[in-house]
Amino acid sequence: MSDYLPFLISGLGLGAVYALSGVGLVVLYRSSGVLNFAFGALGAIGAYVAWSVLDAELPQALAWAVALATSMGLSLAYGRLLAPRLAHRDPTIRSIATLGFALILMGFTEWFWGEQPRRLVLPTDADGLELGEVRLTYTRVLGLALALGMMAGIGLLLSKTRTGLKMRALANDRDLSALLGLRVLQVDTVAWVLSGAFAGVCGLLLANIVRLQATLLTFLVIPAFAAAMLGRLNSLPITVAAGIGIGVLEALAITLPGFAPFRTSVPFLVALAALPFFRNDARKA
């Protein structure tokens, strides 16, 4: 067991990454009915902006604020300018449109910041919890805490508040909600700004925990989909648990000789194994 303990602990950090991204995906899906493929790219561009602010030796708080503002602003711009024009299209088309947005953002980020190797250092990296021979940095602890916090906060927002109710109504039937007098654009604005804010926070943490690289951060959303799918794009607690579970399994897979170099397939294998058990829900989604 002691041989596996370090990987189990390191998997918690990776799990936090998947859980955070998974929650971000489910939030927008539940509040607007769109699967947001641009989640990772929005976070990535925010993280690059933060790096530039820190590189100019400006305060950490300003870097976070500017990063969040960038992700929120871009998310809002898409949500207000493009998303409404696609509102009456098939859900698949609406989701694929966000993939286009992701590729534009990724292309811009790569072009603007280039290939120069960078590292986003956060003050929470300096120390951590010593567990056996492994250190779980406070950034990773923060990631885990945020995944749980977001799960609880968003769960409450959607189920207990009037804004949450409006969001769910809009996601369920946009036309009917409008007929009933719901201020569609206002609710959309909240949903996209919220999604952008989560993307910004996730982007900063992921750029630190994983790496500051636009392509990787953009497509990190794909394994996170496995966690979101296990939560049936609905349950936030299951998404968080699935994200952490997948992260731990992927880290433990390094101990399997032969499979270790291919362990990035773990999220997809887990999703494939789980899908047959909820075919009906999958059809609805």
Next chain:
Amino acid sequence: MSIKNLVPNTSNPLHVLAGFALLGLASATHADPTCGLSNGRPATGEPLAIGAVVGKTGPDDFSSAASAAAAYFKCVNQNGGINGRPVDYIVADDQWNPETATQVASKLVKDRRVLAMTGSTSFVECGANAKMYAQEDVMVIAGVGVPRECFNAKNYAPINSGPRVSATIAAMYAVQKYQAKKMVCIIPNIPSLGNWACEGPKEWGAKHGVVSETIAIDPGSADATSVMLQASAMKPDVIIMNVPKGILVPMLAAAEQQNLGKKIHFVSSAPAYNIDVPKAIGPYWKGRFDTNLEFQPLDSQGLDNKNWLALMDKYAAKSDPRDSFAQSGYLAARLVTEALLKMDPKKIDRAGVSKALRAVKGFKSDILCKPFYVGDGLRHNANNSGPMASSNGSNWTVASGGCLTAEDPELADIRADEVKMGVR
């Protein structure tokens, strides 16, 4: 770095004169670069077509060697050309796609009838095109080669040493400096690179009582910490990083978070040698991370290195990188130019150019540790020496002791060729 290791460029009398002129103006920063005939007269004759295949668009931009070669040929064309004939340098992007690499190379070799390829740098084209180059008898003086195929082809001669030789030198240095007895070599599980690039340290280690184990990693993995913990669990004295810089930085960040730098020495093959890396990895790695260099440092004060920088300033775009790939492209273009200048300009054809390039030996530059040659061997790896440098927290400090020559057992055939050519 010992100054005696810097070999002055004496292959062309004009260069020697220019060199002395440069020495006299040691403080001048904008010295006029020299190239080819250096006579200041634009070439107006019938153009000579030379090609290159680069991986520009894709996972990384591998075009800086060709950009530097283009700058060199631009300089040549404005300075007398190849005895009056300008070079028409055609660069094609293979987009990191073997199929595209085959298409663009065929177009250059069969349609444009290029005389030679120069400054090519691609991850996929060696495997895709090496056979065709041999069939068509086109010599490739490549900039940088990475996969195994680039160092195992009759008509493909890269200027750099490659990841296997580079990792072997890093391993030799680690044993010399840190008395390492056990090492772990980390490599991406990419076809044609895979374990091959870590077999050098392993085979050299086996002959010298040093154990070297290999960890193949998925370069797309988000989990660097587990890789570092796995390597650390093998209780090595040294970890050899044989990965691209984009993966290296997060790996070292993960190692730093686990404080592994305190008990394990980290060394790397040449991809770590980039001016941004010491700053990106941070002060923790000051004196704890060493890398091999395939060429002399970018800011070395050798005459040819200064000529390369001056030439880039005058003939390349400001945005073109001044990196080690660009050093290789400059050298490839210089080598080809000097070989062509020895030919009768009216009788330059592909067969003659290939023969002239194969005859190249004793090509000197202070950018290289020892004179370069091409030769008629079944494969080419003439550059197999390089210095080491250590991160000082914000930049690289070149290690004392000068160049180390790789004692990789796989180089046995290359050594035999060197003896045959009389260059050893």
